[in-house]
Amino acid sequence: MSDPPSPAPQEPDVLVSVTIRTERGSVRFDYRACVTAATTFVAEIANRSDVEASTSIGDPGARLRRLPNERLYLP
Numbered sequence: 591m592s593d594p595p596s597p598a599p600q601e602p603d604v605l606v607s608v609t610i611r612t613e614r615g616s617v618r619f620d621y622r623a624c625v626t627a628a629t630t631f632v633a634e635i636a637n638r639s640d641v642e643a644s645t646s647i648g649d650p651g652a653r654l655r656r657l658p659n660e661r662l663y664l665p
Contacts (some may be wrong), residue, residue, distance in 0.1 A: 597661040598624040605646040606631065611657055612640075623657035630663040 596603065601624040608619045622632075623631065628645045635643040 593656050596656070597664055598626060600641070601625045604628050605654070607644050607646070609642045610640065611642075612649050620654055621657040622654045623660050623663075626661045626665070627657060627663035630665075631657060631660075634663075 603622045604625055606623050606628045607658070608620045610617050610619075632645055633644045635641050
């Protein structure tokens with residue numbers, strides 16, 4: 591199954607790192623997303639205590655999957 595195209599092709603993609611903490615440790619997931627969706631996603635996650643998210647500027651490349659439901663984080 592191939593990744594869907596960017597919902598905002600006019601924007602560059604950035605790396606989105608999501609870390610989920612549990613009693614047994616933590617798990618990190620890396621995705622790519624357009625700038626607007628990544629920024630909105632990180633802002634929404636900021637209030638949670640069990641999840642951290644951050645973005646990094648730079649081309650994450652096609653090797654990473656797109657952020658699940660990325661289009662929901664666009665205005």
